[in-house]
Amino acid sequence: MSPEKMVTMANQIATFFMTQPGEDQASRVADHINDFWEPRMRRQLLDYVAAGGEGLSPLLIEATKEVREPAQ
Amino acid sequence: MKDFIIPWNDADMGTPAKTGAPVTLTVDGAAVTVPEGTSVMRAAYEAGITVPKLCATDSVEAFGSCRLCVVEIEGRRGTPASCTTPVVEGMVVRTQSAKVQKIRKGVMELYISDHPLDCLTCSANGDCELQDMAGAVGLRDVRYEPGENHFDPTGTGALSMADAKRREGDGNFRYIPKDESNPYFTYDPSKCIVCSRCVRACEEVQGTFALTIEGRGFESRVSAGGAVDDFLTSDCVSCGACVQACPTATLQEKSVAELGTPTRSVVTTCAYCGVGCSFKAEMNGDQLVRMVPYKNGKANRGHSCVKGRFAYGYAEHKDRILSPMIRESIDDPWQEVSWDEAIGFAAKRLKSLQKDYGRRSVGVITSSRCTNEETYLVQKLARGVFMNNNTDTCARVCHSPTGYGLGQTFGTSAGTQDFDSVEQTNVVIVIGANPTDGHPVFASRLKKRLRAGAELIVIDPRRIDLVKSAHVEAAHHLPLRPGTNVAVVTALSHVIVTEGLMDEDFIRERCDWNEFLEYADFVSQERHSPEATEMLTGVPAETLRAAARTFARGGNGAIYYGLGVTEHSQGSTTVMGIANLAMLTGNIGRPGVGVNPLRGQNNVQGSCDMGSFPHELPGYRHVKLPEVRKTFEAAWGVTIDPEPGLRIPNMLDAAVDGTFKGLYCQGEDILQSDPDTKHVAAGLAAMECVIVHDLFLNETANYAHVFLPGSSFLEKDGTFTNAERRINMVRRVMAPKAGYADWEVTQLLAQAMGADWEYAHPREIMAEIAATTPTFAGVTYERINELGSIQWPCNDDAPEGTPLMHVDEFKRGKGRFMITEYVATDEKTGPRFPLLLTTGRILSQYNVGAQTRRTANSTWHEEDVLEIHPHDAEVRGVKEGDFVKLASRSGETALRATLTDRVSTGVVYTTFHHPDTQANVITTDFSDWATNCPEYKVTAVQVSPSNGPTDWQERYNAQAEQSRRILPAAE
Numbered sequence A: 001m002s003p004e005k006m007v008t009m010a011n012q013i014a015t016f017f018m019t020q021p022g023e024d025q026a027s028r029v030a031d032h033i034n035d036f037w038e039p040r041m042r043r044q045l046l047d048y049v050a051a052g053g054e055g056l057s058p059l060l061i062e063a064t065k066e067v068r069e070p071a072q
Numbered sequence B: 001m002k003d004f005i006i007p008w009n010d011a012d013m014g015t016p017a018k019t020g021a022p023v024t025l026t027v028d029g030a031a032v033t034v035p036e037g038t039s040v041m042r043a044a045y046e047a048g049i050t051v052p053k054l055c056a057t058d059s060v061e062a063f064g065s066c067r068l069c070v071v072e073i074e075g076r077r078g079t080p081a082s083c084t085t086p087v088v089e090g091m092v093v094r095t096q097s098a099k100v101q102k103i104r105k106g107v108m109e110l111y112i113s114d115h116p117l118d119c120l121t122c123s124a125n126g127d128c129e130l131q132d133m134a135g136a137v138g139l140r141d142v143r144y145e146p147g148e149n150h151f152d153p154t155g156t157g158a159l160s161m162a163d164a165k166r167r168e169g170d171g172n173f174r175y176i177p178k179d180e181s182n183p184y185f186t187y188d189p190s191k192c193i194v195c196s197r198c199v200r201a202c203e204e205v206q207g208t209f210a211l212t213i214e215g216r217g218f219e220s221r222v223s224a225g226g227a228v229d230d231f232l233t234s235d236c237v238s239c240g241a242c243v244q245a246c247p248t249a250t251l252q253e254k255s256v257a258e259l260g261t262p263t264r265s266v267v268t269t270c271a272y273c274g275v276g277c278s279f280k281a282e283m284n285g286d287q288l289v290r291m292v293p294y295k296n297g298k299a300n301r302g303h304s305c306v307k308g309r310f311a312y313g314y315a316e317h318k319d320r321i322l323s324p325m326i327r328e329s330i331d332d333p334w335q336e337v338s339w340d341e342a343i344g345f346a347a348k349r350l351k352s353l354q355k356d357y358g359r360r361s362v363g364v365i366t367s368s369r370c371t372n373e374e375t376y377l378v379q380k381l382a383r384g385v386f387m388n389n390n391t392d393t394c395a396r397v398c399h400s401p402t403g404y405g406l407g408q409t410f411g412t413s414a415g416t417q418d419f420d421s422v423e424q425t426n427v428v429i430v431i432g433a434n435p436t437d438g439h440p441v442f443a444s445r446l447k448k449r450l451r452a453g454a455e456l457i458v459i460d461p462r463r464i465d466l467v468k469s470a471h472v473e474a475a476h477h478l479p480l481r482p483g484t485n486v487a488v489v490t491a492l493s494h495v496i497v498t499e500g501l502m503d504e505d506f507i508r509e510r511c512d513w514n515e516f517l518e519y520a521d522f523v524s525q526e527r528h529s530p531e532a533t534e535m536l537t538g539v540p541a542e543t544l545r546a547a548a549r550t551f552a553r554g555g556n557g558a559i560y561y562g563l564g565v566t567e568h569s570q571g572s573t574t575v576m577g578i579a580n581l582a583m584l585t586g587n588i589g590r591p592g593v594g595v596n597p598l599r600g601q602n603n604v605q606g607s608c609d610m611g612s613f614p615h616e617l618p619g620y621r622h623v624k625l626p627e628v629r630k631t632f633e634a635a636w637g638v639t640i641d642p643e644p645g646l647r648i649p650n651m652l653d654a655a656v657d658g659t660f661k662g663l664y665c666q667g668e669d670i671l672q673s674d675p676d677t678k679h680v681a682a683g684l685a686a687m688e689c690v691i692v693h694d695l696f697l698n699e700t701a702n703y704a705h706v707f708l709p710g711s712s713f714l715e716k717d718g719t720f721t722n723a724e725r726r727i728n729m730v731r732r733v734m735a736p737k738a739g740y741a742d743w744e745v746t747q748l749l750a751q752a753m754g755a756d757w758e759y760a761h762p763r764e765i766m767a768e769i770a771a772t773t774p775t776f777a778g779v780t781y782e783r784i785n786e787l788g789s790i791q792w793p794c795n796d797d798a799p800e801g802t803p804l805m806h807v808d809e810f811k812r813g814k815g816r817f818m819i820t821e822y823v824a825t826d827e828k829t830g831p832r833f834p835l836l837l838t839t840g841r842i843l844s845q846y847n848v849g850a851q852t853r854r855t856a857n858s859t860w861h862e863e864d865v866l867e868i869h870p871h872d873a874e875v876r877g878v879k880e881g882d883f884v885k886l887a888s889r890s891g892e893t894a895l896r897a898t899l900t901d902r903v904s905t906g907v908v909y910t911t912f913h914h915p916d917t918q919a920n921v922i923t924t925d926f927s928d929w930a931t932n933c934p935e936y937k938v939t940a941v942q943v944s945p946s947n948g949p950t951d952w953q954e955r956y957n958a959q960a961e962q963s964r965r966i967l968p969a970a971e
Ligand code: SF4
Pocket: B198, B201, B202, B206, B208, B209, B210, B211, B224, B235, B236, B237, B238, B239, B240, B241, B242, B243
């Protein structure tokens, strides 16, 4: 999918969990992505972050540390 | 095993059932005990005695006008009408005596004197209560001369039409010809006995109030609408309740007149909307004569709407494709082939795609139109044969946020009540739903309750019919701007919390108190007050406060919602907000309350239950959970991929990227129904094997390589699960026209790809579902037949199913309040696109219209039109009926405009039933944050005058035509 669309989708998720109480927002974002994003979508996200992650919210970048690396 | 009795008995007991303390009386010497308030007529029926009757029927309250049902009651003078006389303890009733027999005969004689004697050629011959009663009371002679009457057009004293044809006369000014304006039924005034059953049915059952009795005495007759109206131009919505109630041929289905009276009937389930009405399919041989609502159906209680009742003709439509077809490329014409060849072609292509592009390069889309068993098999095909989780369903584009939102807050992805619950509710919120059009039978049940005094709050950008219609008026209408649901729902909670109207006992006992405190803290902030959000939402603060108070203080409060809630970028958040509201007010876990999603299609609930989503196995259990995978791995003998699969929009994105190549799409038309048509078309065009399994060459089939003919709901066995979680039986009434039921076709494809599936009947598939899915553990076909229907969960704890959920505790334990911060959608109006488009459906058409457009329902809705406020129209130079161009950043289309103040200024509205309109060319790819459910309900658009279809529409039609060419089979 286009990088813009992916950034929008990812940021929407971060926006929701940002508003939730507690300390573990980044983990909850990562859990959501791990649960719902198919491996090639996660691959695209992780590659995008590795390339600078332009436009992604800081919470999302934080979360990608816990996003599962898809097996090949 | 105990023998079981299916409650097939649906005889007319004369007057409605009552609830009350038991009362015992004697009827013709037999003692019988019935609830207080029951009529003598119904009590007699319970005792096995039928009292003659004409004006009474058990779908409406008794009226007491015909006096055919008179009886004698010991100690009472005269002969009271048994239909209007309530039972009394110790009453002694005699239903037969010389006296009452004489009265009854006299009554019948009078009726017959103004009734044509055409019985032999009458369309109700053999199915007419007037005939039956003439026999029952022993009428053998009519002493009256044929004087003035309503039935003889010649005025010469002819006793029948046949006779009148031979005579010439000066004409009978009292004679009125048939009203044939409704496409499905006729009104023949000459046969009317003015019993008013139709009028009462239209009022009490349907709630439309379209009919009245005009005139007095001999002049009186039934009239639809005003003096110049016929049935079609009146308010009549063609629900069929009056036809059902009419004891004579006066209101009669045209299909019966044409095909003759049916000889057998099979109980089955409507295949249109999520109400899931039960019907009797009445047959002559394997020809369907009519569908009549089934009285013992627990969702509909004997009622129906125009779709289920009448719009079944598509099943016989000439456009149905009955032979499998294939083609090398989508530029080629279709080639009709045998089943073997088509299945072989499809299997070979899919296998080679997986070999070249990897295991995850193919997937399936299951249907919310097909049965549970079929859906289960299609997802099993992905998981157990393709060996990936690329399975999704069109519920993605409608109710996926319901699954997520209710799952998070309550712990189950389903509504909490049954439809009967509405009878005990005191205040109802309808948000983002238009039940009178989308869920008509539920709407009738709701309206009945509202007429009995319940209060209504409507939250919708449009002034939907419920806001004000005959004898129903909403206490509050909150006309919010599309896209601000979360702000409105949070503001309602703000009022409830800050004014101390919440149900603290309930919250302490049933919910997590700390989470509640955090939530209360959040909603109490001034920025969530109705005053602060008024500018944003467009809802006057006072109206919103009043609505919140009504809901919190009104007693049993129930919330019903539809796609106006889910199809937003914050769809899931709104669902959570609704759940919060129900918990806050303690409205969970008993009759009359609850959170009730109104499901669009017949089996949306079922298709979600059956594991259609790419991250969930049947029963809403994540594929990452090893113990769940193990259950299915043991049952299927395969290893299940632990990674979530692609959702529909993701499949299309991956297709455009070149990594997703093959799709098996059962009973869905994603090209027409999914947003951003151009993107969908690009995705489909990029695939190398698209298999469409459907009744018709739908729009998606324009991009398909294999077409597998589907079977209609009349042609297969299975189950549908409605919005109440009710598993209803679908029964085969005729052989599949193309040779195979849909589940058999999926099985053939699986076998061709190497699977060892050997299902001989859908019952075996249900057995596998029950064995693997705890919420279905107790479900078998035998059990459903025995109970009529079952609401899941059905297991050892609830062997008869579960009408109400979360009674003592939530499925997840403690109810969970979620913080619902409003986030504006990125879809914003601006100088180029200053208006907000929202979409919906209307009564007579259904979704993409593939079925209803192929029936006479199009009489009511020939094309999609754009509703626009007169003010917005004027500044754009648009007049009523003009062709206008509707443009968004995704694309543009053209359709006709209609001017109405149902929509506010700044908002336009249309339906999406016709492919020519291509409303989804306009909609964008924005979607719900949690589930990717597309944001259909908000698109920034511009409207301008136009003189016809856009270039895109013309190009599209040309491509479609090109793509639908079929070459005859090579012999
Ligand atoms: S079809 Fe339904 S709406 Fe129309 S007149 Fe009969 S009962 Fe009323």
